Amino acid sequence: MLEVKLHDIGEGMTEGEVIHYLVKVGDSVMTDQPLVEVQTDKMVAELTSPCSGIVKEIRIEVGQTVQVGTSLLYIEIDEAARADRKSHVETKQSAEKKAIPSIKLGEKSPHMPFKRVLAAPYTRKIARDNNINIEDVKASDSSGRITEDDVFRFLQGKQADTEPNKDSRLTEVSQEIPNEIPFRGIRKKIAEKMTKSLFTIPHVTHFDEVNMTNLFKMREQLKADGESVSVSAFLIKALVISLKDFPIFNAELDEENNRILLKKNYHIGIATNTESGLIVPVIHDVDKKSIKEINQDVKELTAKAIAGKLRPFEMQNSTFTVSNVGPLGSTGATPIINYPETALIAFHKTKKQPIVNEQDEIVIGHIMTLSMAFDHRVADGGTAIAFTNRFASLIEQPHKLMMEMI
Structure with a gap:
């Protein structure tokens, strides 16, 4: 009899909630067949069968939250399959590749009685x-x-x-x-994390405006040259450059040891709205990536988040979080910091409006509002203003942004 336990799906995971069993007692299962859906603090994950056999007992009820290492169910192992696996692993894998025909999405295979x-x-x-x-x-x-x-x-x-x-x-x-x-699953985990953040961190929100006109012109020139890059990629690159100038916002407060940890890595979380709730995939080492690479990462991680296909490491170790809510129609907000980070910045709607240029002429510009929430224990308002001013200067004068990457 084999115990199927809740194992550590991601770094630092300690518990998970059983939200749905995909099998019942008496079912025959195959190796790698999905058995149960478990909700962690960041994702819904499927636990698969480590062997072929028959489900003999389900120990934990749906809705229960259990610790890593807890036995969820028992499977009576198919002895013939186990012996064959031990003696013919390579032969079996080769045979399966030849024997299993290509299967179109939605079709069942005689070799795969369960359907994904x-x-x-x-x-x-x-x-x-x-x-x-x-x-x-x-x-x-x-x-x-x-x-x-x-x-x-x-x-x-x-x-x-x-x-x-x-x-x-x-x-x-x-x-x-x-x-x-x-009230469970991702919704409950979001509530727990937001409550901890709001009741632990004294939040201050700083609002500002950024003139996007020159950046939009540069994007149009790139499009004409066959290069399509999202605005988000430019914003994220400018943020990382600004964080290097103001490392206090790429930090974490260690209250237990009375110190502020200035992070040497620049891992940017991308708050993403999905059917299941707010998910934050992470672009790692943004400071080492080009705008084109950042653009590709944003596209891929956002698509994975919406499809529920993010891997654990793709949601870990963020040092600063970005929320781009402008496309949803947002004009302003007081965002909650992604604990234990020090700050979060939200980009809101960009509007066409009259502005006065350097020649004192009234022209039409593209103005984006932003809101930056920061931990007032770690930083002060003046530092936050200087930080967003630095960021705005890179966006409003894109040639400065390019110069920083040389």
Whole structure:
């Protein structure tokens, strides 16, 4: 009998919440088949079977939070499979590669009785709450990812290729909204971390404006030359240069030892809005990367966060966090610091508005607002203002930003 335990999915993890079992007692399982979904403080992860066999006992109930090392379930090992694995590992792997035909997304294979469905945990929950086998739901997205709308359509006896009209769809959704939402998983972890941050750190928020006009012109020139780079990549690069000039904001307060730790690495967290909640993937060693490389990292990590495919190390060790909420329509906010960091900066909507240029002429400019929350135990308002002034100068005069990278 083999114990399947909650193991350390990521650095520093101590506990996890069991949110859904993908198997039940009596099921036959194969090696690497997903068994259970576990919520950590940063992600939803699937624990897979270490062997082939039969599920004999499930020890921990859904909704329970347990420590790393706790036994979740027991599997009776398939002895024949274990003996074969020990004596013919390489042969077996080679044979499987030849024997398993290519499988299109959504198809089942005789060698793979379980089906991997692309869907967010909340989408899976909607399906479970309505007694729907999510494998039966057809995805409307070309990527094969099942959405909440796909599940609601299935509830009405319709599939993705039969799109209901807007009014009826709104009615369907309103009928299916529950009158209560379980407070657990990522939502609960976010609440715990935000509460700790707000009640531990004396927050101060500094607001400022940045003239984006020249940066936008430079981006248009790059586009004309076949180079498409997001505004975020420029903002992040300018931030790291500014953090090197003001290292107090790339720091962590160690109260126990009465010291402020100035971090030598520049790992930038990117606050990302997903179906499951706020996720913060991390771009590591930003100071060593070009704007083009940063742009690629932002795209890849954001896509992974939305799809729920981030690996643990891609969400660890951030030293400063950025929240780009401008595309959502935000004009201002008082953000909460990503504890135990010292500061967080939020970029808000960029608006066209009249400005006075250096020749005292009234022209139309692109003005972005930002809000910077910082730990008043570690830094003061004057330092925060100097920091954002340095950042703004790099963005407003992009040639200075280029010079800093030479």
